[in-house]
Amino acid sequence: MNVxxxxxxLNSVVVSWCCSVEVFLCSENNYNTTIPRHHNTYKMKYxxxxxxxxxxxxxxxxxxxxxxxxxxxxxxxxxxxxxxWQGFVCGFLGIFLLWGGYAFYLNLMNEGIIAxxxxxxxxxxxxSVGIIIFSALIGGLVGGLAxxxxxxxxxxx
Numbered sequence: 001m002n003v004x005x006x007x008x009x010l011n012s013v014v015v016s017w018c019c020s021v022e023v024f025l026c027s028e029n030n031y032n033t034t035i036p037r038h039h040n041t042y043k044m045k046y047x048x049x050x051x052x053x054x055x056x057x058x059x060x061x062x063x064x065x066x067x068x069x070x071x072x073x074x075x076x077x078x079x080x081x082x083x084x085w086q087g088f089v090c091g092f093l094g095i096f097l098l099w100g101g102y103a104f105y106l107n108l109m110n111e112g113i114i115a116x117x118x119x120x121x122x123x124x125x126x127x128s129v130g131i132i133i134f135s136a137l138i139g140g141l142v143g144g145l146a147x148x149x150x151x152x153x154x155x156x157x
Contacts, residue, residue, distance in 0.1 A: 046089075048080075049077070049080045049082065049090045050090050050093050050097070051094075052076050052080075052094075053076050053091060053094030053095065053098070053147075054098050056072045056076065057069045057072045057098050057143075058098055067142075069095055069139065069142065069146070070142060070143070072146075073087075073091035073094065073095060073144075073146035073147040073150065074147065074149055075150060076090070076091075076150065077091060077147040077149075077150030077151040078150040078153055078154045081154055082147070082151040083151050083152075084148045084151045084152040084155070085148070086151060087144075087149070087150050088144040088145070088147050088151070089147075090147050091143040091144045091145070091146050091147020091148065092143055092144030092147065093140070094147075095139045095140050095142065095143025096136045096137065096139060096140030097136075098139070099136045099138075100132060100135070100136030100139075103132040103136060104132055107128055112128040115128030115132060
């Protein structure tokens with residue numbers, strides 16, 4: 001890839017071909033500063049952490065109790081070196097999508113009978129959709145708090 005090295009003291013531009021992915025600029029004080037090439041790497045990190053939480057959380061839910069999602073979101077936020085807010089958002093979205101998708105799947109498999117009865121029992125507006133969103137929000141909140149704990153735990157250590 002192309003990498004340009006600028007040196008203002010010589011008033012020249014030296015073009016070098018190497019396998020680096022960043023552009024380095026040399027300032028007047030000869031300090032090297034790094035300019036990030038893309039913001040897509042950060043977005044991919046968040047997307048990959050959300051997908052990892054969904055996959056590992058789904059596998060954990062097959063064999064372990066419901067609170068195993070807390071451990072999954074905490075460990076993923078810790079390993080991906082997320083901050084507190086980033087961990088909360090990734091944990092929330094991962095578990096929200098997992099529980100919401102699974103509740104929607106179960107609702108389709110029993111033709112909405114259980115979800116509509118549960119929403120009537122709790123007097124929730126929206127019928128079966130309301131109970132699906134409510135359960136996804138509860139799971140998302142638990143996952144978000146676990147992700148925030150993992151991110152803050154990584155920052156503390």
